[in-house]
Amino acid sequence: MRFSRMLIPTMKEAPSDAVLTSHILLLRAGFIQSSGGSGLYNFLPLGKITLDKVRAIVKDELDRAGCNEVHLPMVTPITLWEETGRADKFGKELLRFKDRHDNDFTLSPTNEEAMVNLVRQTVKSYKQLPLNIYQINWKFRDEVRPRFGLMRGREFLMKDAYSFHASVEDMEREFELMEATYKKIFTRLGLAFRVVEADSGAIGGAGSKEFMVLADSGEDTIMVCDGCDFGANLEVIAEDETICPKCGGGLSQTKGIEAGHIFQLGTTYSEAMKAEFLNENQKLQPFVMGTYGIGVSRLLAGIIEQNHDEKGCVWTKESAPFTVNIIVAKAKNEEQMAVATKLYNELEAKGIDVLLDDRMDKKTGFGVKVKDFELIGIPYAVVIGNDISEGKVEIITRDGLLKETLLLDGLLENLLERLA
RNA sequence: CGGAGUGUAGCGCAGUCUGGUAGCGCACCUGGUUUGGGACCAGGGGGUCGAAGGUUCGAGCCCUUUCACUCCGACCA
Numbered sequence: 001m002r003f004s005r006m007l008i009p010t011m012k013e014a015p016s017d018a019v020l021t022s023h024i025l026l027l028r029a030g031f032i033q034s035s036g037g038s039g040l041y042n043f044l045p046l047g048k049i050t051l052d053k054v055r056a057i058v059k060d061e062l063d064r065a066g067c068n069e070v071h072l073p074m075v076t077p078i079t080l081w082e083e084t085g086r087a088d089k090f091g092k093e094l095l096r097f098k099d100r101h102d103n104d105f106t107l108s109p110t111n112e113e114a115m116v117n118l119v120r121q122t123v124k125s126y127k128q129l130p131l132n133i134y135q136i137n138w139k140f141r142d143e144v145r146p147r148f149g150l151m152r153g154r155e156f157l158m159k160d161a162y163s164f165h166a167s168v169e170d171m172e173r174e175f176e177l178m179e180a181t182y183k184k185i186f187t188r189l190g191l192a193f194r195v196v197e198a199d200s201g202a203i204g205g206a207g208s209k210e211f212m213v214l215a216d217s218g219e220d221t222i223m224v225c226d227g228c229d230f231g232a233n234l235e236v237i238a239e240d241e242t243i244c245p246k247c248g249g250g251l252s253q254t255k256g257i258e259a260g261h262i263f264q265l266g267t268t269y270s271e272a273m274k275a276e277f278l279n280e281n282q283k284l285q286p287f288v289m290g291t292y293g294i295g296v297s298r299l300l301a302g303i304i305e306q307n308h309d310e311k312g313c314v315w316t317k318e319s320a321p322f323t324v325n326i327i328v329a330k331a332k333n334e335e336q337m338a339v340a341t342k343l344y345n346e347l348e349a350k351g352i353d354v355l356l357d358d359r360m361d362k363k364t365g366f367g368v369k370v371k372d373f374e375l376i377g378i379p380y381a382v383v384i385g386n387d388i389s390e391g392k393v394e395i396i397t398r399d400g401l402l403k404e405t406l407l408l409d410g411l412l413e414n415l416l417e418r419l420a
Numbered sequence: 421c422g423g424a425g426u427g428u429a430g431c432g433c434a435g436u437c438u439g440g441u442a443g444c445g446c447a448c449c450u451g452g453u454u455u456g457g458g459a460c461c462a463g464g465g466g467g468u469c470g471a472a473g474g475u476u477c478g479a480g481c482c483c484u485u486u487c488a489c490u491c492c493g494a495c496c497a
Contacts, residue, residue, distance in 0.1 A: 012447085017490045
């Protein structure tokens with residue numbers, strides 16, 4: 001993409017009401033903007049690209065694990081929620097409204113009921129099990145107090161998966177598979193995280209684990225072991241506990257952002273909604289379920305909370321909206337522009353996502369382009385400037401802002417090697 | 421929902437105490453000079469001062485009501 005053709009409204013100053021680093025940087029770098037209501041945000045081109053990248057990684061790993069992507073309406077009839085009693089339990093977080101026939105509906109904050117409904121009218125035999133179906137779409141929760149930008153918005157992109165099994169053992173197997181799958185997803189995103197034992201909360205069910213992105217600004221306090229990978233939510237382990245129950249190592253407190261949560265659900269919902277199948281013994285039996293969520297839009301905030309410096313965002317390799325930012329120092333210089341365009345085309349041909357900063361309006365000098373690069377946080381910049389006459393370009397690695405001068409000769413190969 | 425605060429141009433703010441026809445910086449538009457770290461000069465466009473009502477000859481400013489947003493707390497698949 002050419003910078004000059006994209007809507008990227010970077011700002012020197014952020015709105016004064018943004019306090020969290022990720023919120024400030026995502027606004028300043030032009031990824032998102034307020035849409036006017038509390039907890040509601042417009043995703044601008046850079047934000048949309050980044051969101052799609054994270055979403056694609058989530059989808060890729062789930063599909064590899066055998067999950068099926070579906071799409072359910074974001075509007076569900078309240079009657080579905082009344083079947084499980086959650087119409088009352090959820091209370092005001094459910095945004096309710098009526099259609100023209102005066103029937104009650106809600107914007108879905110989660111979809112256990114809708115998924116169980118889908119399965120109960122489709123799956124009749126144990127031979128169709130196990131089954132894991134998921135969707136990645138927008139959820140709405142009328143939060144008591146939306147805050148911190150994408151961290152706790154009212155409308156947010158969430159992946160919600162639901163698995164259906166003939167036995168508790170098989171559900172537990174799937175639970176472990178999802179834990180492993182989540183670890184792959186978070187690792188690919190380049191995040192430092194902990195899997196912690198957690199309370200099951202309003203969803204209900206037996207066991208649950210939270211995936212916490214480690215960040216000082218996290219809203220959750222967790223206990224982690226210095227010696228192994230054990231971690232636990234404060235609700236689950238006593239705060240004054242100092243010895244790791246798993247390895248005997250020392251426990252310490254830290255902060256985390258809840259970005260994923262997996263539950264062993266059991267038959268709570270299937271029983272309430274009479275979702276049953278015929279088992280091997282020709283007996284009707286409620287589905288044994290698991291449910292698994294990932295806050296996709298929240299992950300964007302989490303990635304920035306964990307990866308930024310005083311200059312701006314530092315996107316990780318797989319989350320970055322672009323991999324390379326070609327800065328044409330003086331875009332009116334024909335030689336510079338020609339070299340930049342050639343490199344741009346070559347990288348694109350190799351499947352690399354490149355942003356060509358070709359802006360040539362007189363207000364957008366070299367300094368502005370570098371500042372924007374630093375603010376936006378694309379992993380690498382290739383600066384094509386005066387040194388081009390000597391056959392040299394500069395490469396800046398965003399993480400650490402390391403600058404290197406390279407020969408134009410062999411540049412493409414050099415870059416491809418770094419990006420591999 | 422309790423406590424605190426803020427609403428004036430796209431963003432950041434001043435002006436409110438002490439009422440007199442709205443201002444600064446950034447951004448934006450035009451022209452020129454610049455050109456490797458958010459450059460400079462000149463000119464220009466943009467605001468029913470969150471909304472409603474009241475006091476007054478006159479309200480951004482005073483009074484009443486209301487709405488929105490933010491922060492702390494409680495809450496949170």
